[in-house]
Amino acid sequence: MERKTVDAKGLACPLPVVKAKEAVNSFRGEGILTVLVDNEIAVQNLQKFAAQKGLHAAGEKKADKEYEVTIQVPQAFLSDSAAPVIQEPEEASCSPDARKKGMLVVLSANVMGYGDEKLGKSLMKAFVFALAKQDVLPETVLCYNSGAYLTCEGSDSLEDFRELEAEGVQILTCGTCLDFYGIKDTLAVGTVTNMYDIVEKMEQAVTIVRP
Secondary structure, three states: OEEEEEEEOOOOHHHHHHHHHHHOOOOOOOOOEEEEEOOHHHHHHHHHHHHOOOOOOEEEEEOOEEEEEEEOOOHHHHHHHHHHHHHHHHHHHHOOOHHHHHEEEEOOOOOOOOOHHHHHHHHHHHHHHHOOOOOOOOOEEEEEEHEEEEEEEEOHHHHHHHHHHHHOOOHHHHHHHHHHHOHHHHOOOEEEOOOHHHHOOOOOOOOOEEE
């Protein structure tokens, strides 16, 4: 039986879950994954992740700010997940964008939610990071108003946007917004769009995601 440990202490959401997901997918046989975290929210997120995957998870508090989440990975889970992984390259070569069709992510600000600006920027950074790690990616990410800052030099999310773009996701930033904020020359990922295209993308979208 394989045993693996992931030390996710000190990592902000959603990194503990992302690292746990990567570790689970790396198992080649039945095993147990132990994830070390430092807060109860991370424990709950890991247990929710396991439940979504049909895996059993148990959390235990070891000491102050020391928690341990144990996730059991049965052979049946590996067998069930093996087929789609093997078949994916052939399916992708026939229809590379089929799983992304119609999903539009709209980022209208460089913060997520209302309240403290520092918290809002931290949440937006975490959102874009988590978006890039999803199994199902959007077809397009649209940035406008202060959301234009997210695709320009100095953005903490550039690498995540580049990862999305490399996977075929279209990254579009409002040209009027770039001009208004004086940052058009600093656009670092994706392409410039206009209001006509923005309206068209929204009208054609099957699903619109707004953080």
